[in-house]
Amino acid sequence: xxxxxxxxxxxxxxxxxxxxxxxxxxxxxxxxxxxxxxxxxxxxxxxxxxxxxxxxxxxxxxxxxxxxxxxxxxxxxxxxxxxxxxxxxxxxxxxxxxxxxxxxxxxxxxxxxxxxxxxxxxxxxxxxxxxxxxxxxxxxxxxxxxxxxxxxxxxxxxxxxxxxxxxxxxxxxxxxxxxxxxxxxxxxxxxxxxxxxxxxxxxxx
Numbered sequence: 001x002x003x004x005x006x007x008x009x010x011x012x013x014x015x016x017x018x019x020x021x022x023x024x025x026x027x028x029x030x031x032x033x034x035x036x037x038x039x040x041x042x043x044x045x046x047x048x049x050x051x052x053x054x055x056x057x058x059x060x061x062x063x064x065x066x067x068x069x070x071x072x073x074x075x076x077x078x079x080x081x082x083x084x085x086x087x088x089x090x091x092x093x094x095x096x097x098x099x100x101x102x103x104x105x106x107x108x109x110x111x112x113x114x115x116x117x118x119x120x121x122x123x124x125x126x127x128x129x130x131x132x133x134x135x136x137x138x139x140x141x142x143x144x145x146x147x148x149x150x151x152x153x154x155x156x157x158x159x160x161x162x163x164x165x166x167x168x169x170x171x172x173x174x175x176x177x178x179x180x181x182x183x184x185x186x187x188x189x190x191x192x193x194x195x196x197x198x199x200x201x202x203x204x205x
Contacts (some may be wrong), residue, residue: 007066007073011076011135011138011139011140012109012136014077015076015108018079019080019081019101021081022085022086022087024103025081025084025085065143065144066143069140071169072135072173073135075180076135076138079179079180082183083101085187086187087101087104088101109135111134112134115130119157124165128164128165131165131166131167132172138167141167141172142175148164167200
């Protein structure tokens, strides 16, 4: 498998799996052993993904580009996991939380590919932000892959024929980590408020 295909598959998998892991982590907050087990699996998953990327692309991708792409995927996974945790703090039903976080993750990742002819008339700044929001595009850019000038997208996407700028891996990692911090803080505030409310209710009884 080529390095380009591996990185795209890895970023796509993170888009699907990370939000659901965030929901599970939030649900397991009172079950420390379960939470630690899930965390271990996430760490192992990232390690396996990175090792697989190294094995599959050792002769095709420079070490610097490999590190950049893996850092981008990991930061995106953290942000999407935080999105799942925040969704779980909002929705009482786990399926609602999983569905909402997964839907937002898919919109962020695939929205820029599905804009169609509308993308030709969008402001350049908006297009650049949509590219940055997509872990798939950001990871590809970090590994030096010109995704929208590949044969498939060049023929089908108007973005390839207009002005735009791919995000740098530093920009992507910074935005993803800031988003993860904000969502985690918001989830913590909501959970703390809910716990205090529950404690007050118990005390009144």
